[in-house]
Amino acid sequence: MAERLLLVGFGNMGQALVNGWLGHGREARTIAVVDPRPEALAAAAALGIAASADWPAAGREQSADVVVLAVKPAQLEDVLQHYRILSGRSLFLSIAAGKTIAGLAAVLGAEAAIVRAMPNTPAAIGRGVTALCSNDHVTADRRALCTTLMSAIGSVEWLDDERSMDAVTAVSGSGPAYVLLLIECLIDAGQQLGLDQALAARLAVGTVAGTGLYAEQSDADAAELRHAVTSPGGTTEAALDVLMSEGQLAELMGRAVRAAAKRSGELSSE
Template structure:
């Protein structure tokens, strides 16, 4: 993995839960100096706090003693934003970059709680970040410098691929596709297992087959340069069993229109939460 870029100072992690913790693990693997990191999370268990402290990370330090960070990652629950941001806003300097992974919180709503002219990047990662296979879409405000964007790209790349957007309005659609998308895939596994059981397989065997099939297919998709459509065609013999199943899935009222409605519903809800 590439060497960590210089972020120009200290890093403050606001929220060390599943996503924030996964990102922190990725940064440490990239060579980030743990003594330059502070984690603020009053809800951390004693065990989790001890593990971070053992790595050299300052856990819930006196903020005034930490100093001005170069990067602040906002990984708290959206409903905690106002209270938490009030505590850390005084730490921001003229060159501090805020990177937010809070769902539904716009750049404007974040900027309203920080000093004027703060550089802000809004990002939407997903849960496969926990195994280094996530994908994150990110959008900067006009105040983000080229160096800050490069540093943020390296930080976000620690948990998977990164796609940069120039239009924040696309974030709701990203949320609906990749942010919520892992749940769709997990439900596909549930549906395949249920269908296998209905076809006569023992339920536990059907679930093992479904899990392994989806996991293996995802890895094949990851490693292959071929489009998904080509990979699908490679499995499908004319007149065979796969073709018979795809006739159902690709029918006029099949999987594509169903998924289109599902993504539209998620996108609509993301917009409601943002407003």
């Protein structure tokens, strides 16, 4: 783990990455952070990470093996201008949502080695899911390095075609919000039945968290697991009759995911 990492942007995802790297044994001296915000610099210092508010100076001084781009999508083009000097020798790993490899290469140069990543928010506790894709300038060794870097915050999936990234964004990138909405709905329903809010919240959160882990650790697929816990004529079947009536939930979820994928495609072209 001697690769020199330059992390540009130290918000929630940047901090999740650094915490993951440190937790997996990477030495703080191999990481440098660039972020102009005082609170970000303070957070980096608390972890023993060298940090700078100066975009261009840090980029030239570090001569990083990997430049991890963790800034907001609207900032990315301006930030990239400062790091073109590293194109050709550094690997660029971007987690900026909606920004394509072609868009990055248009600024960094056609020969730049670029990996695009889409992590999700459970990365904050090391349980994220990250999809990755790369251009042809990324070697097998560098792909393996990116797998190692992103595995520090959860599981990793490589895509053969970048066009799949819109679907990935819609399913796993935005997916935590769908699950959180489900938790909200369960809490509200529990309260309507007379449970106090705190108890309803514990029941809903614990049920969703436990069921996700159960599904992850089982060899059966989700449909099989659902059938196994649905007794004929029981309470679960009564609820599912409502949720699955005329395919309502499936149709609604499909519409939602398609809307997210469509918006992801629109953002990629903006």
